[in-house]
Ligand SMILES: [Zn+2]
């Protein structure tokens with residue numbers, strides 16, 4: 001008998017579950033996406049199991065009828081269980097998690113077309129150099145005006161002129177047109193003996209169609225990607241979908257070309273800067289099962305794959321897998337849970353795995369596969385410390401003499417160098433030389449960072465920007481700004497001074513802010529059109545430049561400041577990853593690490609190239625502190641635009657704290673970023689033993705306290721950033 005009533009998870013976190021009547025003739029099932037009336041409006045929702053979504057029942061007579069079923073495949077049970085798990089574990093509203101699944105509003109609408117343009121063969125009445133250039137460049141192309149303008153290097157107005165003249169003709173295309181298929185046997189690689197062994201195991205895991213969490217632990221340059229590509233090939237053979245999660249959208253372009261070379265077609269990409277038509281096309285292809293391989297940022301994890309057979313999390317140690325707003329989840333950990341619900345293998349690939357992942361492997365929960373050697377016999381680079389206490393750079397400069405000599409030497413030999421400093425902009429702090437006034441963000445308790453390239457002072461927390469003032473706002477002195485400390489822009493300036501003939505490329509999220517820019521940079525570096533790369537953490541991973549033989553770390557101590565729980569691990573990972581960029585080709589690489597603390601365990605381990613020593617020391621420190629993986633952390637962040645209101649709310653929560661043996665509660669105290677985007681913030685930290693029911697404790701506790709509407713209370717389970 002068809003269902004007569006249905007329970008709905010509606011896509012609105014402020015609402016609980018709602019019951020509706022199923023009109024006669026409407027065939028629904030659990031997971032169906034439907035449209036329902038809500039007051040005078042309409043809402044989208046997912047039909048859910050009543051027993052999994054308890055609410056007080058509504059009498060039959062009061063039920064309103066569902067309006068329509070949306071023409072997309074029902075959300076599968078495996079994914080519904082993942083939504084429930086994520087909401088429960090991260091203490092987030094179910095609707096907020098479900099919204100990450102239904103992440104393309106356009107996808108829910110019926111068949112759709114869009115207009116693209118192509119050359120008609122006609123000529124304009126009047127030819128201009130710009131028009132001539134466009135016509136030459138667009139031979140054989142068909143795309144939207146915006147894309148064509150990018151391809152031809154002329155403005156959209158020029159192209160619209162050509163449309164009016166009939167030189168470009170419109171073509172109506174189906175938004176959901178099929179993607180080019182990838183082929184598992186397009187270009188099978190020659191693998192090393194180790195790669196062959198590891199890939200055989202990965203292929204076996206995919207073929208088994210069972211849950212298998214696998215840590216693929218391989219040194220930088222060991223050919224991890226080629227190795228897990230064989231698992232991707234196996235999934236393609238079996239007509240199963242694959243998801244590859246990457247930490248940075250800037251890295252996607254290099255990945256895409258490697259993928260295309262191996263499988264003969266590009267995978268489908270998923271990230272926040274997709275156009276809405278591309279989003280819709282990808283979402284529907286993923287849901288129908290047509291999409292074979294999806295490469296994306298963490299948000300790709302919650303898409304409604306029809307037939308997932310493998311998940312790979314590449315650079316799995318990266319902190320960008322942790323989402324810091326909305327649902328605060330860690331995509332690495334949720335990926336493993338998705339693998340569990342889908343009964344498929346999940347591969348976490350990294351050269352510097354997170355301590356938590358290594359611990360899971362050592363305890364036998366994850367299987368560990370190791371690639372210990374570099375591909376093609378390339379040697380790991382030679383690592384030297386530059387002790388800044390002895391080797392001081394000159395005044396206003398940050399490159400010490402040994403690094404300077406090494407740079408000069410590389411330029412002479414025609415080899416490439418890379419300098420790493422994880423600080424965007426020109427200088428982290430700007431002050432007035434006359435009165436000492438420091439430029440602070442009006443919305444955050446943070447200094448404004450000078451960006452000379454864009455002639456801006458910017459806040460890296462809220463995005464506030466302002467032009468540098470002509471005179472000091474405090475004392476009125478003109479031309480008084482002094483830059484304090486280095487950012488990458490300043491290092492690039494210093495390189496230009498030392499090596500006036502060198503071609504310098506600056507690589508930060510400010511300069512490589514689109515996949516196209518990233519592709520351009522990679523092409524230039526590979527063509528040896530760049531001598532020195534200066535970059536932030538963006539350059540620490542993924543790139544493979546055979547001519548790069550020198551890596552200089554400007555300030556290895558930077559990451560150790562700040563008292564973050566994972567500071568040592570992050571420093572180790574960043575420096576080890578950036579060091580891994582050196583000597584990937586036939587020529588050996590050299591790494592110079594500038595530090596004021598050569599004796600710090602993490603720096604000493606880096607110098608010795610002794611990964612095990614680092615992980616052992618770090619494991620001891622974590623065990624001692626009850627930190628992950630030995631204990632667990634959670635943060636409760638209370639914020640309001642009104643400082644007193646936020647403080648009072650935090651105190652009320654603090655006053656009702658539970659007294660428990662296995663959970664230690666610290667605070668409330670002003671958060672390190674005590675003002676963020678105009679909201680005052682207070683924080684409580686929880687440190688729990690593994691035995692504690694941490695989420696239940698927090699849920700019970702917070703449910704006892706009420707707040708005024710302006711107060712927000714956020715929970716961060718397994719936090720990464722302690723700001
Ligand atoms: Zn001043």
Ligand SMILES: [Zn+2]
Nearest residue numbers: 441444459462
């Ligand atoms: Zn700010």
